[in-house]
Amino acid sequence: MGSFAKTDAITQAFERVIKQACVPKDSEELFVGLDIGTAYMVLAVLDAKLQPIAGAYRFAQVVRDGIVVDYLGAIDIVKDLKQEIESAIGRELDHTAIAIPPGTSYSDTRFIGNVAESAGLHVVNVVNEPEAANTLLxxxxxxxxxxxxxxxxxxxxxxxxxxxxxxxxxxxxxxxxxxxxxxxxxxxxxxxxxxxxxxxxxxxxxxxxxxxxxxxxxxxxxxxxxxxxxxxxxxxxxxxxxxxxxxxxxxxxxxKPAKPLFITPIGIAMNCRTADERTTHEGRA
Ligand SMILES: Nc1ncnc2c1ncn2[C@@H]1O[C@H](COP(=O)(O)OP(=O)(O)OP(=O)(O)O)[C@@H](O)[C@H]1O
Ligand SMILES: [Mg+2]
The missing domain is CATH 3.30.420.40 (ATPase, nucleotide binding domain)
Known part of the structure; x- marks a missing residue:
């Protein structure tokens, strides 16, 4: 059975940066993940080495069964989370990856994507939630x-x-x-x-x-x-x-890892690449 040492180190670091964010270098590429969940809305930001630098979350009931039931409420929360992180890291966030539960329809996926876009976060990638979790695991x-x-x-x-x-x-x-x-x-x-x-x-x-x-x-x-x-x-x-x-x-x-709560949001952020960037990256690997 595999060890969770690396995963646990990253989730612990994420919990630390939720309390006290790190300031990235000026031009450093940022990896952003937005998890629009049924219970928690989470915004996770990683640096170019995929280490957590900032995070914010809210307990909110804006999604039910994978469907956004309070669209405007969801946008407001994402705007708040984005602003909270931007003032902590001194940089604007303009793009993100998002995730959907497996089996989500095309129109529901677009609806979830529109929440991010309306809050000023351009969606560069959409991943399946458990697959996102496995990017970290x-x-x-x-x-x-x-x-x-x-x-x-x-x-x-x-x-x-x-x-x-x-x-x-x-x-x-x-x-x-x-x-x-x-x-x-x-x-x-x-x-x-x-x-x-x-x-x-x-x-x-x-x-x-x-x-x-x-x-x-x-x-x-x-x-x-x-x-x-x-x-x-x-x-x-x-x-x-x-x-x-x-x-x-x-x-x-x-x-289960020591801190299972933020695995998926961190994994979503790790998938914050456009299709072109993924092809280039895989080509290099
Ligand atoms: N210590 C804990 N013990 C038990 N349950 C917990 C604990 N901490 C959080 N939870 C529960 O975890 C759930 C939220 O988990 P998570 O953030 O993974 O869900 P979500 O992504 O918002 O939902 P979904 O993926 O279904 O859309 C809530 O029901 C919350 O009560
Ligand atoms: Mg979830």
């Missing part, structure tokens, strides 16, 4: 599962190539609804309780059925493939013990 064989707020997306990787992708409802929002129902509290209170560091073991037990449901989604999609390893990313995979539940249910070693 660099898994060669196995399954990358991105358990976000609204959906669980997955990509099966064989010999470094993505051979299958899927996306299904069930994620952190589902967990929050279970917590709200169990404790008879509001969604907002349940969201906080779910993430309370002192209550993590209890949450792991309470939300085991949701973890089992996610395991069953993974099982259905990997049937027919030989899978040696499963890697969980996305905010909802922070849930204590979810990797053990998936491993028990499927009989496949399942692991």
């Amino acid at each position: 660099q898994l060669h064989n196995g399954v990358v599962v991105d358990i976000g707020g609204g959906t669980t997306g997955l990509a099966i990787i064989e010999n470094g190539e993505v051979v299958y992708t899927a996306d299904e409802p069930t994620g952190g929002t589902h967990c929050t609804l279970v917590v709200a129902g169990r404790h008879k509290i509001s969604f907002e209170e349940a969201e906080e309780l779910k993430k309370d560091p002192a209550r993590q073991d209890e949450m792991g037990r309470l939300l085991k059925p949701v973890s089992q449901k996610i395991a069953s989604i993974i099982k259905r999609h990997i049937t027919g493939h030989t899978v040696s390893e499963i890697v969980l990313v996305g905010g909802a995979s922070c849930l204590v013990g979810i990797e053990d539940v998936v491993s028990e249910e499927l009989g496949i070693p399942t692991v």
Whole structure:
């Protein structure tokens, strides 16, 4: 099983630059990734060596099931995140990569792209979310599962190539609804309780059925493939013990990096190249 040392170093650096951004050199090329998620909107900025230099995020419910339900609200948040980072790094951001859940239609993809463009970020590349996550993870064989707020997306990787992708409802929002129902509290209170560091073991037990449901989604999609390893990313995979539940249910070693929340946004930023630049880069490699 691979080590997450490099991935963990980058996500830790990202958490640091969210608090205190680094100033890039004047002409340095910047790699920007915008993750318009169901739970979090994240803007990640990397330097030319693909190291994090700035980041900003908001908890926001502007997307549901991969569809932008509050278009103007989404644009305002992206503008805020962009401005926050621009004043921290002293440079204007003018381009970005974005990501979509696997299976998103052409028109929904354009809609998500329009949010970025309307906020002043020209979209240079559109990637699949679990594939973006794997740009950082660099898994060669196995399954990358991105358990976000609204959906669980997955990509099966064989010999470094993505051979299958899927996306299904069930994620952190589902967990929050279970917590709200169990404790008879509001969604907002349940969201906080779910993430309370002192209550993590209890949450792991309470939300085991949701973890089992996610395991069953993974099982259905990997049937027919030989899978040696499963890697969980996305905010909802922070849930204590979810990797053990998936491993028990499927009989496949399942692991997660130390900080699974920002893997996908960082991976999106790593894909911030135009098709021409990618061809040139691959030609050189
Ligand atoms: N420590 C934690 N324990 C449990 N859940 C957590 C924790 N931290 C974050 N989450 C959950 O992770 C979810 C958000 O994850 P993420 O940012 O990956 O989703 P998203 O990209 O916004 O959603 P999607 O990919 O479905 O559109 C939320 O439901 C949030 O409550
Ligand atoms: Mg996501």
